[in-house]
Amino acid sequence: MSNSLTKKQKLEKSQRIAQVTLKLFRENSFDEITMDRIAKIAGIAKGTLFNYYKTKENIFMNLLLEGYQVFFTQLDNQIMNFEKLSLADFKNLMLKVTSELIEDHPVLVRLNALRGPILERKANKKQTIDGRQKLYKIREQLSKDIAYRVTELTPETINHLFITQGAIISGLINLSGLDRFNHEKLPIKMFDFEVNIEKESKEILGFYLDGLFQEKES
Amino acid sequence: MSNSLTKKQKLEKSQRIAQVTLKLFRENSFDEITMDRIAKIAGIAKGTLFNYYKTKENIFMNLLLEGYQVFFTQLDNQIMNFEKLSLADFKNLMLKVTSELIEDHPVLVRLNALRGPILERKANKKQTIDGRQKLYKIREQLSKDIAYRVTELTPETINHLFITQGAIISGLINLSGLDRFNHEKLPIKMFDFEVNIEKESKEILGFYLDGLFQEKES
Amino acid sequence: MSNSLTKKQKLEKSQRIAQVTLKLFRENSFDEITMDRIAKIAGIAKGTLFNYYKTKENIFMNLLLEGYQVFFTQLDNQIMNFEKLSLADFKNLMLKVTSELIEDHPVLVRLNALRGPILERKANKKQTIDGRQKLYKIREQLSKDIAYRVTELTPETINHLFITQGAIISGLINLSGLDRFNHEKLPIKMFDFEVNIEKESKEILGFYLDGLFQEKES
Amino acid sequence: MSNSLTKKQKLEKSQRIAQVTLKLFRENSFDEITMDRIAKIAGIAKGTLFNYYKTKENIFMNLLLEGYQVFFTQLDNQIMNFEKLSLADFKNLMLKVTSELIEDHPVLVRLNALRGPILERKANKKQTIDGRQKLYKIREQLSKDIAYRVTELTPETINHLFITQGAIISGLINLSGLDRFNHEKLPIKMFDFEVNIEKESKEILGFYLDGLFQEKES
DNA sequence: CATGAATGAGCCTTCATTCAT
DNA sequence: AATGAATGAAGGCTCATTCAT
Numbered sequence: 001m002s003n004s005l006t007k008k009q010k011l012e013k014s015q016r017i018a019q020v021t022l023k024l025f026r027e028n029s030f031d032e033i034t035m036d037r038i039a040k041i042a043g044i045a046k047g048t049l050f051n052y053y054k055t056k057e058n059i060f061m062n063l064l065l066e067g068y069q070v071f072f073t074q075l076d077n078q079i080m081n082f083e084k085l086s087l088a089d090f091k092n093l094m095l096k097v098t099s100e101l102i103e104d105h106p107v108l109v110r111l112n113a114l115r116g117p118i119l120e121r122k123a124n125k126k127q128t129i130d131g132r133q134k135l136y137k138i139r140e141q142l143s144k145d146i147a148y149r150v151t152e153l154t155p156e157t158i159n160h161l162f163i164t165q166g167a168i169i170s171g172l173i174n175l176s177g178l179d180r181f182n183h184e185k186l187p188i189k190m191f192d193f194e195v196n197i198e199k200e201s202k203e204i205l206g207f208y209l210d211g212l213f214q215e216k217e218s
Numbered sequence: 219m220s221n222s223l224t225k226k227q228k229l230e231k232s233q234r235i236a237q238v239t240l241k242l243f244r245e246n247s248f249d250e251i252t253m254d255r256i257a258k259i260a261g262i263a264k265g266t267l268f269n270y271y272k273t274k275e276n277i278f279m280n281l282l283l284e285g286y287q288v289f290f291t292q293l294d295n296q297i298m299n300f301e302k303l304s305l306a307d308f309k310n311l312m313l314k315v316t317s318e319l320i321e322d323h324p325v326l327v328r329l330n331a332l333r334g335p336i337l338e339r340k341a342n343k344k345q346t347i348d349g350r351q352k353l354y355k356i357r358e359q360l361s362k363d364i365a366y367r368v369t370e371l372t373p374e375t376i377n378h379l380f381i382t383q384g385a386i387i388s389g390l391i392n393l394s395g396l397d398r399f400n401h402e403k404l405p406i407k408m409f410d411f412e413v414n415i416e417k418e419s420k421e422i423l424g425f426y427l428d429g430l431f432q433e434k435e436s
Numbered sequence: 437m438s439n440s441l442t443k444k445q446k447l448e449k450s451q452r453i454a455q456v457t458l459k460l461f462r463e464n465s466f467d468e469i470t471m472d473r474i475a476k477i478a479g480i481a482k483g484t485l486f487n488y489y490k491t492k493e494n495i496f497m498n499l500l501l502e503g504y505q506v507f508f509t510q511l512d513n514q515i516m517n518f519e520k521l522s523l524a525d526f527k528n529l530m531l532k533v534t535s536e537l538i539e540d541h542p543v544l545v546r547l548n549a550l551r552g553p554i555l556e557r558k559a560n561k562k563q564t565i566d567g568r569q570k571l572y573k574i575r576e577q578l579s580k581d582i583a584y585r586v587t588e589l590t591p592e593t594i595n596h597l598f599i600t601q602g603a604i605i606s607g608l609i610n611l612s613g614l615d616r617f618n619h620e621k622l623p624i625k626m627f628d629f630e631v632n633i634e635k636e637s638k639e640i641l642g643f644y645l646d647g648l649f650q651e652k653e654s
Numbered sequence: 655m656s657n658s659l660t661k662k663q664k665l666e667k668s669q670r671i672a673q674v675t676l677k678l679f680r681e682n683s684f685d686e687i688t689m690d691r692i693a694k695i696a697g698i699a700k701g702t703l704f705n706y707y708k709t710k711e712n713i714f715m716n717l718l719l720e721g722y723q724v725f726f727t728q729l730d731n732q733i734m735n736f737e738k739l740s741l742a743d744f745k746n747l748m749l750k751v752t753s754e755l756i757e758d759h760p761v762l763v764r765l766n767a768l769r770g771p772i773l774e775r776k777a778n779k780k781q782t783i784d785g786r787q788k789l790y791k792i793r794e795q796l797s798k799d800i801a802y803r804v805t806e807l808t809p810e811t812i813n814h815l816f817i818t819q820g821a822i823i824s825g826l827i828n829l830s831g832l833d834r835f836n837h838e839k840l841p842i843k844m845f846d847f848e849v850n851i852e853k854e855s856k857e858i859l860g861f862y863l864d865g866l867f868q869e870k871e872s
Numbered sequence: 873c874a875t876g877a878a879t880g881a882g883c884c885t886t887c888a889t890t891c892a893t
Numbered sequence: 894a895a896t897g898a899a900t901g902a903a904g905g906c907t908c909a910t911t912c913a914t
Contacts, residue, residue, distance in 0.1 A: 168385070175385045212425065265885090483878070
């Protein structure tokens with residue numbers, strides 16, 4: 001009774017852990033976030049962490065999957081409001097999504113960039129496959145819903161576009177050295193540091209879409 | 219002279235260390251590469267490592283700077299053969315460079331992605347600035363030489379393009395989980411794993427250039 | 437409760453570590469005492485050490501502060517038994533304290549000598565200041581209690597005297613090469629080795645007090 | 655011929671090493687001075703150091719012995735100018751020497767403080783004894799010359815006084831945390847940091863001498 | 873289920889000393 | 894006698910993970 005938690009209670013605790021980690025990740029790198037800090041801030045014992053997540057990497061993997069699920073679900077809901085979308089509409093949508101990712105969910109992009117080089121390294125094969133498949137499923141559903149409204153594009157193409165979008169944003173974020181998150185500014189003015197991630201991302205993605213659409217036409 | 223290594227010999231040994239590290243980096247992440255492993259494979263004592271490079275990060279930073287220097291110098295030499303380059307020529311050039319980076323020097327791109335979040339963390343401000351400036355200089359010279367031949371573009375734009383190119387490739391490589399470099403193939407077929415980095419990069423960059431050129435014209 | 441050590445238990449373990457370190461310090465210099473040795477002798481893992489003390493220096497700093505606290509508190513208690521103390525009484529007191537420090541707590545003096553050149557080096561500014569202030573507070577209280585009973589002297593003068601006393605003893609202990617604490621006796625008879633630290637210290641301090649008192653009178 | 659140095663040349667080189675070390679020791683602790691730095695500043699190879707001094711500790715021990723030799727010799731010369739010295743003269747002399755040690759040769763005192771805890775630890779028994787004996791001889795000669803002029807005191811007493819003097823100064827220097835040599839000042843005002851080493855030393859020694867002389871009279 | 877003390881492998885780095893040339 | 898590259902033992906410290914209670 002007392003020592004057996006309801007599913008709801010368990011979920012709440014695991015989410016608390018996740019939220020704390022997420023918050024920390026906004027201004028810290030993976031290495032800078034220790035299980036100690038997470039436990040302390042979450043107000044639970046370090047050992048308890050491992051009852052909810054087998055490894056540190058699992059916390060982040062979960063964050064990634066849950067995050068994208070929420071994000072894509074919300075996006076899906078918005079799309080449901082439309083009957084049809086022209087290519088121009090779709091382009092605007094993708095650019096808007098780009099802005100949102102960068103402004104409101106850069107953490108999601110950074111988590112995604114963590115997946116291959118870090119998260120999956122310490123996960124076993126099954127976990128890795130499960131994680132990827134889940135992420136894929138989420139994106140797949142969204143892609144289908146969009147393709148249903150943008151008749152010129154297939155779900156595969158749209159799915160592909162989301163991946164490309166992620167790669168572009170991630171590449172730019174990483175390159176910009178996360179300087180927005182760093183405290184000390186370097187007394188130097190070079191292009192690297194002036195990368196306006198949002199503007200760049202939208203430009204690249206925009207031209208990419210233009211090219212893609214043009215190709216389809218011909 | 220006797221026991222004193224000539225500059226050439228010293229360079230050779232420091233390059234041996236660098237080569238060992240580079241080789242390890244092809245299939246391992248920064249964290250997985252320890253000074254111990256480097257020393258062992260290079261066939262020298264761990265302490266000797268520090269006679270050539272003051273920190274682990276220095277080895278990688280050097281690898282990055284030297285690598286780009288060589289790569290861009292070769293590129294520069296190729297360009298010197300031309301009198302003038304049309305925009306179409308330039309586009310082909312950028313696409314060819316993209317292929318080369320991905321096929322022959324993916325390590326360079328990954329090193330560059332390491333710079334901000336890892337290499338510069340443990341370097342002091344001066345080293346960081348020096349490193350960045352050196353890298354910048356290299357790219358700057360190349361950009362000027364190209365701009366001289368592609369009259370429609372400014373050096374700044376070209377420099378910008380190289381950075382964008384790096385970001386795109388880096389984003390895709392990272393996203394693809396480096397699977398092509400891993401030993402074990404995952405028994406799974408999903409889009410992520412089928413990302414043909416080279417094809418994708420060229421497509422994105424190609425369309426980006428098209429859009430950019432078109433914009434200039436109007 | 438179960439696996440959680442009570443405050444008392446934690447204190448006991450941290451004191452065990454401290455005691456081991458103290459014991460080692462009796463016959464070894466700071467550099468000769470490694471965290472490895474401390475852990476081994478304390479019968480715990482090296483990592484455990486760092487759960488109780490963040491740095492090696494912290495162990496010693498703690499030893500110093502705790503040691504003086506205990507010593508001065510005991511001294512304070514003795515003083516509380518008196519209503520008033522004449523200058524002669526006070527002189528006797530200081531000489532007695534000198535004997536006690538040398539006979540029973542030479543380690544305390546040596547720790548104090550370690551503070552500036554070693555312990556505070558690796559401590560951050562806050563720690564350094566805190567440590568010094570704590571030590572100062574301890575001595576200050578004692579000085580006040582004494583000054584209350586020795587009407588001819590101010591607390592400042594007395595505080596000053598304790599510091600001078602420490603310097604004299606420390607100087608002599610260090611000079612005598614700690615030989616009395618070393619295992620091997622040197623087969624040599626020279627003045628240095630015959631320094632009777634206790635006798636010397638008391639003589640110097642005694643005369644110093646005499647001079648000081650005489651000065652006050654005139 | 656070319657590969658065999660004259661005694662003079664050898665002496666010069668060993669003195670150069672010594673001078674460099676001495677200079678470094680003025681603003682650095684023993685640990686902060688590496689053989690590397692010494693060699694570099696002296697303009698010789700690191701290996702060469704070991705042709706002149708078998709160990710790092712030997713350099714410092716030599717510095718100590720040579721330093722005192724010079725200092726005491728100069729002092730001896732000054733004394734030779736006098737026929738007789740009264741006790742008051744002698745006291746003034748000792749106080750003047752104290753000032754000189756603190757103002758001009760604090761390094762000497764610090765070296766002396768290094769002898770027991772550091773220098774002799776890594777030296778073998780013979781070296782230790784030799785070093786001590788040499789130092790003793792130097793001081794002994796001086797003591798005799800003084801005793802000859804201060805008829806009230808024996809050479810032993812005077813020798814003893816020099817040791818006491820060294821202990822007092824050393825104790826105070828160490829206690830003051832070498833703050834005069836530190837770059838960063840602590841934003842704190844406590845007695846410890848206000849120790850005026852020279853004033854304190856002279857006061858303690860002065861009173862000590864007063865007491866001693868008074869004792870002799872009675 | 874929660875706890876948090878204990879673990880120990882592993883990391884980077886330092887530096888006096890050696891020795892082949 | 895001089896060189897300086899090579900050595901390697903040693904050091905302090907980190908942190909994800911385990912497990913007895």
